[in-house]
Amino acid sequence: MSEIRIENLRKVYDVPRGKEVAVEGSTLTVPDGDFLTLLGPSGCGKSTTLRCIAGLENQTDGEIYYDEDEVSDRLAQERDISMVFQEIALYPHMQCIDNIAYPLKVRGVPKDERYERAREVAATLEVEELVEKYPAELSGGQRQRIAIARAIVREPRAFLMDEPMTGLDEKLKVRMRKELKRVVEETEQTVIYVTHSQEEAMMLSDWIAVMSDGEIEQYGTPNEVYREPNNRFVASFVGMPEMNMWDGETDGATITVEIGEQTVDLEVRNAADDAERKAKSDIEERSSDDVEIGFRPQALSVVSEGEGDFDADLDLVEPMGENSLCYVDSPIGEIRAVEDSTEGLSEGTRIGVKLDRHEGYVFDRESGSTIARTGEAPPGSDGVSGRAATDD
Amino acid sequence: MSYTTSKSPIERIIDYYVRNVPHATQRRLSTWVFRFLVGATVIVVGFPTYVMLKASIQPELELFSNTFLFVPRNPTLGNFAGLFTETSFARFYLNSIVAALGTMVISVVSATLAGYSLTRFSFPGKKRLAQSVLFSYMFPPLLLALPMFMIWRDLQLLNSYPGIILAHSAHALPFDIWLMWKFFQTVPISYEESAWIYGASRLRAMRDVAIPMALPGIIAVSIFSFAISWSDFTFANLLLTQESMKTLPIGMLGFIEQQAVNWGFIMSASVMMALPAFLLVYFLQSYLLRGFSVGGLG
Numbered sequence: 001m002s003e004i005r006i007e008n009l010r011k012v013y014d015v016p017r018g019k020e021v022a023v024e025g026s027t028l029t030v031p032d033g034d035f036l037t038l039l040g041p042s043g044c045g046k047s048t049t050l051r052c053i054a055g056l057e058n059q060t061d062g063e064i065y066y067d068e069d070e071v072s073d074r075l076a077q078e079r080d081i082s083m084v085f086q087e088i089a090l091y092p093h094m095q096c097i098d099n100i101a102y103p104l105k106v107r108g109v110p111k112d113e114r115y116e117r118a119r120e121v122a123a124t125l126e127v128e129e130l131v132e133k134y135p136a137e138l139s140g141g142q143r144q145r146i147a148i149a150r151a152i153v154r155e156p157r158a159f160l161m162d163e164p165m166t167g168l169d170e171k172l173k174v175r176m177r178k179e180l181k182r183v184v185e186e187t188e189q190t191v192i193y194v195t196h197s198q199e200e201a202m203m204l205s206d207w208i209a210v211m212s213d214g215e216i217e218q219y220g221t222p223n224e225v226y227r228e229p230n231n232r233f234v235a236s237f238v239g240m241p242e243m244n245m246w247d248g249e250t251d252g253a254t255i256t257v258e259i260g261e262q263t264v265d266l267e268v269r270n271a272a273d274d275a276e277r278k279a280k281s282d283i284e285e286r287s288s289d290d291v292e293i294g295f296r297p298q299a300l301s302v303v304s305e306g307e308g309d310f311d312a313d314l315d316l317v318e319p320m321g322e323n324s325l326c327y328v329d330s331p332i333g334e335i336r337a338v339e340d341s342t343e344g345l346s347e348g349t350r351i352g353v354k355l356d357r358h359e360g361y362v363f364d365r366e367s368g369s370t371i372a373r374t375g376e377a378p379p380g381s382d383g384v385s386g387r388a389a390t391d392d
Numbered sequence: 393m394s395y396t397t398s399k400s401p402i403e404r405i406i407d408y409y410v411r412n413v414p415h416a417t418q419r420r421l422s423t424w425v426f427r428f429l430v431g432a433t434v435i436v437v438g439f440p441t442y443v444m445l446k447a448s449i450q451p452e453l454e455l456f457s458n459t460f461l462f463v464p465r466n467p468t469l470g471n472f473a474g475l476f477t478e479t480s481f482a483r484f485y486l487n488s489i490v491a492a493l494g495t496m497v498i499s500v501v502s503a504t505l506a507g508y509s510l511t512r513f514s515f516p517g518k519k520r521l522a523q524s525v526l527f528s529y530m531f532p533p534l535l536l537a538l539p540m541f542m543i544w545r546d547l548q549l550l551n552s553y554p555g556i557i558l559a560h561s562a563h564a565l566p567f568d569i570w571l572m573w574k575f576f577q578t579v580p581i582s583y584e585e586s587a588w589i590y591g592a593s594r595l596r597a598m599r600d601v602a603i604p605m606a607l608p609g610i611i612a613v614s615i616f617s618f619a620i621s622w623s624d625f626t627f628a629n630l631l632l633t634q635e636s637m638k639t640l641p642i643g644m645l646g647f648i649e650q651q652a653v654n655w656g657f658i659m660s661a662s663v664m665m666a667l668p669a670f671l672l673v674y675f676l677q678s679y680l681l682r683g684f685s686v687g688g689l690g
Contacts (some may be wrong), residue, residue: 056585076588083589085582093604102600154590301609 001190002066002157003032004053009062011048011214022048024214025062030158030207032067034183035191040211041237046194047162048220049211053192054160055079066157082151083160088167089141090135096146097122098132103154121149124183141172148180152187152353159189177203198238202226212232232368233294235361241297241325241336247365248293252283255362255374257293260331262310266293266360269373283362283372291371292363299359300337302326302345308352317342328353444666447659448472455655471660475643481661483636487553489668491628491639492621494557499568499617500610502561507606508598512581522573529566533626537561541630551634559631560621568613573611576602597613611676622669640665 011023022043031037038046051057053064055076063072071079082103088098097118098105104114122128125145135143144164151159165173181204184191195201201208202222209219210233218230229235236243248257248266255266268283305311312330317339324342328335328351335353345351358375399407431517447455448471450464496640510522540549540559540629549555579602587597603610628639640661647657 054589056588058480065651076585077591077593079589080591081589083586085586089580089586091583091601091604093607102587106587106591146483150590200488 001155001188003034004030004036004190005065005193006049006128007063007065008051009049009052009064010060011052011057012043012060015074015332021214023052023059026211026214026216028209028216028219030192032190033188033381035193036207037193037195037205037210038209038211039198039201039257041196044211045214046196046211046269048214049084050160050162050192050194054081054083067087080152080156081120081158082156084147084151084164086163086166088147088164090143090146090150092135094134095131096127096135096138099135099146100131100150100153102150104195107154115374118149118153121153123148124152124186127178136312138165140168140175144168144176145179148183152183152189155187159184161191161193162198163194165195165197173200177212180204198240202238206268208238210237211310213239213282217320229370230363231370232363235294235363235370239296241338242295243294243361244300244335245292245294245363246332248291248362249289250283250286250291250362251289255291255293258332259310259312264309266355266357266374267376268362269358270377281369281371286364286371287366290365292365293374294361294363295355295359297325297336297338299356300326301354301356302337302339303354305352306352307349311350311352314345314349314351315348316347317345397408444531445660446457447655448663449657449660452654452656462520471656472664475657475660476666479647479657480635480638480643481657481664484638484640485664487632487643488622488640488665489636490553491556491560492618492668494553494600495560495621496563496614496617498557499564500614502565503568503572503608503613504603504610506569507574507576507609508602510569510573511576511579512584522570525566526570527566529570533563533624537627537630540627549631551632551637555631556628556637557621559627560624563624563627564620570619571613571616572609575606579605601621615673615676618672619669622665622679 005028006089007025007027008021010021013020013022026045026049028036038049040046048057052059055071055074055078059072063070065071066079090096091102094102097115100118100121101109101114104117109117115155119128119131121129125148127142127145129148130138130142131145133145138146147164151161159256165176168176177200184204193204205222207219208222208225210217210225212233218225218234220228225238229238232245236245246257246259248255250256250268253268255268257264257266299307302314310330312328312335314326315329315334316327318325318327319342320338323338323340326337326339326342326345328337330353337353339345358373360374361368361370362372364371394652413421446462449467449469450461451466451468451470454461454465508688510518537559540562544550544555544559548554549558568583583605584594584597587601588594594601623641625641628642632638632642644658644665646663647654647661
């Protein structure tokens with residue numbers, strides 16, 4: 001187990017028409033024993049970053065350190081790590097026990113010893129009774145467990161996972177996530193996990209690095225990433241359903257949003273007495289008076305006509321189980337709001353939309369970075385439904 | 393039924409059959425038709441084989457009599473014994489086996505390495521190279537054999553095992569390489585990558601992971617190469633002129649061209665020649681069919 005550090009990692013691929021930058025100068029540190037998730041849409045460079053850390057790709061520039069050892073130029077074989085692939089990659093011609101024991105076999109551990117160790121690990125993952133079988137005889141979830149067992153059978157310096165849950169169905173994903181979290185905590189592994197699912201990232205990680213277009217947009221705890229997004233991309237990528245974004249104008253103290261004939265005025269929060277915002281960019285740094293304002297659907301409520309901040313037409317109510325997602329039709333486009341109770345709401349009627357005023361984010365329209373929050377800072381951290389893995 | 397005017401008479405007959413003949417009868421009829429077709433196939437393929445087997449154990453007198461006997465009256469192993477005592481059959485047999493095994497080994501090793509590299513490494517012109525390999529398989533053997541004769545003569549490879557093995561391998565390899573190329577394409581690179589991660593060197597990962605997963609392909613290649621060498625006439629005929637170096641197909645030609653056609657020898661030699669090919673396919677087919685369902689994993 002090691003601390004993993006990458007510095008200015010760059011990866012450029014030669015493609016038939018010139019060059020394609022996959023990773024652009026990433027720098028981050030995963031503390032020893034922590035769980036980092038690289039989160040981002042497909043093609044954002046997260047898998048490439050992981051493969052560079054594993055040694056399966058050669059970085060174009062930059063350094064990779066495991067603790068104080070620079071491993072940038074070492075082969076994958078010499079880096080002493082484990083990895084679970086998206087394809088799971090259990091060897092079909094070997095029994096599960098041989099699959100699990102393979103990393104030990106390569107290292108020349110005698111047969112009895114490696115089988116004993118393999119059985120131990122299989123027991124941790126509750127797949128003891130499957131070890132005599134071939135991978136083709138197992139279900140998706142069972143293969144996943146065997147693959148994880150194989151990855152932890154030896155004590156590697158780090159444990160890398162490349163979208164390992166992709167092939168599983170929803171229910172199994174949730175179970176495997178819990179399982180994985182337990183195993184990882186028991187073994188105190190340093191883990192780097194790649195996924196495009198924010199749910200997985202939120203639940204599993206100590207740290208999240210949100211990536212887009214080869215760059216790390218934000219690196220922080222799940223809570224930070226959700227509550228204090230660095231920019232528009234992070235704000236809209238993290239959080240379900242997607243954040244509402246509206247154009248507005250500011251004079252430095254208030255923001256005006258025009259919704260057809262109606263206007264909504266929002267106060268800019270005083271950054272000085274907001275602990276969360278102190279170290280971040282400020283409204284004074286804005287490139288122009290044109291800003292974008294973002295509200296999570298959870299910060300919006302649907303009320304009777306005239307009682308909210310503005311009125312609009314309720315277009316569609318989509319049940320999501322416990323609560324419902326309301327689509328509201330307005331002159332500035334579709335607005336999404338999450339409501340607990342949909343009683344008395346009928347589609348096609350005129351309703352009011354009420355904003356939770358201290359939950360708004362202000363983005364610079366040009367650069368996209370977050371420059372302020374709206375309203376007074378809330379006394380506690382209420383009103384945020386995102387949960388952080390660090391909290392439990 | 394005015395709309396039936398557009399139907400052909402055959403369609404009308406089928407319609408009539410489907411609608412008016414009881415289902416039980418239809419089912420019985422289709423069973424019998426199926427049995428008839430299977431029977432016909434068995435006869436067409438099996439009868440010549442049967443004649444070969446039967447003739448191989450019939451004495452010459454019986455073979456040349458005018459009555460065709462389904463069961464030999466005086467079965468004898470004399471033909472087989474004669475093959476070994478009166479002809480150089482044993483020598484031809486040995487030559488054929490050496491040539492076929494040599495071709496098999498060289499083809500399997502080179503095709504596996506070539507297929508692996510074509511899928512795992514990139515180099516300029518790779519795709520064109522892979523395609524042109526298959527193209528070279530389209531040359532008729534004779535076109536290759538004539539220049540080979542001249543080159544082999546200069547290299548002193550005529551009438552030698554290395555010479556014939558090289559020629560047969562050259563003929564079998566294009567298809568073998570193409571086959572292994574296709575097979576390795578079905579083995580995802582991540583299986584080897586995971587082995588590398590666990591510390592296995594490239595060669596070790598190839599041995600432990602890639603080759604076992606491509607095993608059905610390797611078996612197919614070995615059967616194919618064996619068959620190419622075993623049944624080759626063109627190359628052997630040109631490159632092996634010395635009696636003691638001849639392989640079975642050209643050696644057996646001698647049984648006809650000498651003073652008289654010795655059917656007893658030809659038939660018993662044919663049986664002996666069919667034997668290794670039959671055994672090879674029989675024992676390896678289970679490997680061929682035992683699917684390591686690569687696609688079903690993951």
